[in-house]
Amino acid sequence: MKATVYKSTGSWYQVKTEDGQWLQARMKGVFKIDEDITSTNPIAVGDIVTVEAEDTAEKTVMITGINDRRNYINRQSPRHKYQQHIVAANLDQSILIATIKEPRTSTGFIDRFLVACEMYHVPAIIVFNKKDLYKQKELDKFEEYKSMYEAVGYKVLCISVNEQTGMEEIDALLTNKVSLVSGHSGVGKSSFVNSILPGKNIKTQDVSNWSGKGMHTTTFAEMYDLPNGGKLIDTPGMREFALLGVEKDELSHYFPEMRSRLQDCQFNNCQHINEPKCAIKKAVAAQEIHEDRYLSYLSIYESIGAANY
Ligand SMILES: Nc1nc2c(ncn2[C@@H]2O[C@H](COP(=O)(O)OP(=O)(O)OP(=O)(O)O)[C@@H](O)[C@H]2O)c(=O)[nH]1
Numbered sequence: 001m002k003a004t005v006y007k008s009t010g011s012w013y014q015v016k017t018e019d020g021q022w023l024q025a026r027m028k029g030v031f032k033i034d035e036d037i038t039s040t041n042p043i044a045v046g047d048i049v050t051v052e053a054e055d056t057a058e059k060t061v062m063i064t065g066i067n068d069r070r071n072y073i074n075r076q077s078p079r080h081k082y083q084q085h086i087v088a089a090n091l092d093q094s095i096l097i098a099t100i101k102e103p104r105t106s107t108g109f110i111d112r113f114l115v116a117c118e119m120y121h122v123p124a125i126i127v128f129n130k131k132d133l134y135k136q137k138e139l140d141k142f143e144e145y146k147s148m149y150e151a152v153g154y155k156v157l158c159i160s161v162n163e164q165t166g167m168e169e170i171d172a173l174l175t176n177k178v179s180l181v182s183g184h185s186g187v188g189k190s191s192f193v194n195s196i197l198p199g200k201n202i203k204t205q206d207v208s209n210w211s212g213k214g215m216h217t218t219t220f221a222e223m224y225d226l227p228n229g230g231k232l233i234d235t236p237g238m239r240e241f242a243l244l245g246v247e248k249d250e251l252s253h254y255f256p257e258m259r260s261r262l263q264d265c266q267f268n269n270c271q272h273i274n275e276p277k278c279a280i281k282k283a284v285a286a287q288e289i290h291e292d293r294y295l296s297y298l299s300i301y302e303s304i305g306a307a308n309y
C-alpha cells in the first residue's frame with residue numbers, strides 16, 4: 001500500500017494512505033536513500049512510501065520502501081555539522097515570506113534562498129508580507145524588488161496577513177500544489193500559515209505523544225492538506241536552506257540571468273570576478289544584470305568553503 005508522509009518525528013511517521021486513511025508508521029531496517037549524502041533522516045515529509053500492516057487495531061504500519069524523489073530540500077543537521085537533514089521531498093514550489101519593514105529582509109538572504117531553490121530544482125515564489133505597514137518609500141522598494149526578481153523569472157507578491165490583502169492570489173497559487181513555506185524570524189510566517197490553516201484544524205491527528213523523550217517535534221516540518229486541494233509544508237525553526245555541496249565554480253549556474261550568459265565569457269572556467277572579457281561583468285555594467293544580484297553572487301561565492309559556511 002502506498003502512503004504519503006505528513007509528519008516525521010524521527011522515529012514515528014504520520015502517513016496518509018491513497019484511500020485517505022491516517023496511520024502511524026515505523027521504519028523497518030535502514031534505507032540508503034542516496035549514496036552521496038549522509039542524512040540524519042532517511043524519510044521526510046512529502047515522501048511517498050510503501051507500508052505494510054503491522055498492528056491493525058493500533059493502526060500502525062511498517063514502512064518497507066520509499067519512492068524515488070522528484071526533488072528534496074536539505075538543511076544542515078542541528079546536531080551533526082557534517083550531516084544533512086532532509087526537510088521535505090517532492091515539492092511543487094517553495095515560498096519565501098519576506099518583509100520590507102519590521103524587519104527588512106535583505107536581498108542577500110533572498111538570493112541565498114533562490115540559489116538553494118535552483119540547486120534543488122524547486123520553483124521559488126517570494127511573498128512580501130506586512131503591506132499594511134508600507135508607506136510610499138517601502139512600496140517603491142517593493143516595486144524595485146519585484147522588477148528585479150521578475151526579470152530573473154521569479155514570482156513576486158505583496159500581501160498583508162493582518163488585513164488579508166492579496167490572499168486570493170496566494171490561494172490560487174497554492175491550489176493543487178505542494179508548497180513549502182519558509183522565512184526568517186519575525187516576517188509573519190506563523191501568522192501566514194495560521195491564516196491559511198485556521199488553528200491548523202485541518203490536521204487530523206495529534207501526534208505529540210509519539211515523539212521520543214526530549215525530542216522537539218516543533219523542529220520537524222509538517223504537511224497540511226488545504227481546503228483547495230493543495231498541501232502546505234510548514235518548516236518551524238528553519239531559517240535558511242543549506243547550500244551544501246555547492247562548488248564555487250558552479251554557483252553562477254544557480255543565477256538564471258548568469259546561466260543564460262555563461263557561454264559568452266571568454267574563458268569557459270570564468271568565475272566572473274577578475275577575468276577579462278567576462279559576459280557577466282559586462283552585463284552588470286550595462287545594467288542587464290542587477291548589481292544587487294551580482295553582489296549576492298560575490299558574497300555567496302566568498303562564503304563557499306569559508307570556516308563558518
Ligand atoms: N503589521 C503587520 N504585522 C504582521 C503581519 N503579519 C504578521 N505580523 C506581525 O509580525 C510579528 C511576527 O509574526 P509571526 O507570525 O510570529 O512571525 P514568524 O515569521 O512566524 O516569526 P517567528 O515565530 O519568530 O519565526 C507578529 O507581531 C505579527 O502580529 C502583517 O501582515 N502586518
Ligand SMILES: [Zn+2]
Pocket residue numbers: 265266270271272273275277278279280281
Ligand atoms: Zn565570466
